[in-house]
Amino acid sequence: MNFWATWCPPCRVEMPSMETLYRRFNAQGLEILAIDIGEDASMVRQFIRDSGYTFPIMLDSANRVSSIYGIEAIPTTYIIDREGKIIGRVIGSIMWDNQRVIAAIDALLKS
Numbered sequence: 001m002n003f004w005a006t007w008c009p010p011c012r013v014e015m016p017s018m019e020t021l022y023r024r025f026n027a028q029g030l031e032i033l034a035i036d037i038g039e040d041a042s043m044v045r046q047f048i049r050d051s052g053y054t055f056p057i058m059l060d061s062a063n064r065v066s067s068i069y070g071i072e073a074i075p076t077t078y079i080i081d082r083e084g085k086i087i088g089r090v091i092g093s094i095m096w097d098n099q100r101v102i103a104a105i106d107a108l109l110k111s
Contacts, residue, residue: 002034002077003066006047010093011075015053020097021105022055028109029082033058037066037074081108 002018004011022032032055036044041059048057060066069078079088094101
């Protein structure tokens with residue numbers, strides 16, 4: 001679960017690698033849910049259309065979900081296991097399609 005916004009340069013940098021990871025592992029059970037914080041729906045839809053992202057994106061226009069998760073910086077990503085438990089958190093942008101992350105996701109999906 002990734003908290004982000006269209007105006008956030010680090011968010012925009014990491015999103016293509018999230019798409020790569022999603023396309024690679026979605027059939028094996030990986031879900032990516034990107035939650036846009038505080039923006040207008042039409043602006044976010046246009047950004048997604050222009051970018052071609054296929055993973056689910058939700059709008060948190062009133063900042064309710066981000067408040068529940070205590071988001072203080074974006075991007076912030078929570079790694080959640082199949083039972084719904086938070087098993088990791090990444091604050092800041094990373095390349096989700098690097099070999100270390102791919103190996104970790106592959107191991108999680110096989111466990």
